[in-house]
Amino acid sequence: VVALLTVAPHSLLLIEEVDNGLHPSRAKELVDMLKNLSRQRQVDVLCTTHNPVLLDELGNKMIPFISYVTRDEKGDSHVNLLEEKENLAKLMASGTIGRMMVNDKI
Structure with a gap:
């Protein structure tokens, strides 16, 4: 949050493991805070x-902005857009984005 409040407007802020050390019950607060502050400060957050x-x-609603990483048989990593996932509608009908990750669907 401090970085988001101090970075120059129109910047890109990268945060690795944004929820590291955060209790899961605070996830909604974190997401809301990042969305609101980034909008107010005109900062893109990744x-x-x-x-x-x-x-x-x-x-x-955030599906167009979510990417996930897969690894092929050679060990190379690939960044994929969630909205381009084959059978996404069917997968979403059976659970949430988090559930898809837990079940190794993304």
């Missing part, structure tokens, strides 16, 4: 997480 609770708090 975050990484392994937390299914945080992913669920993003909500379905």
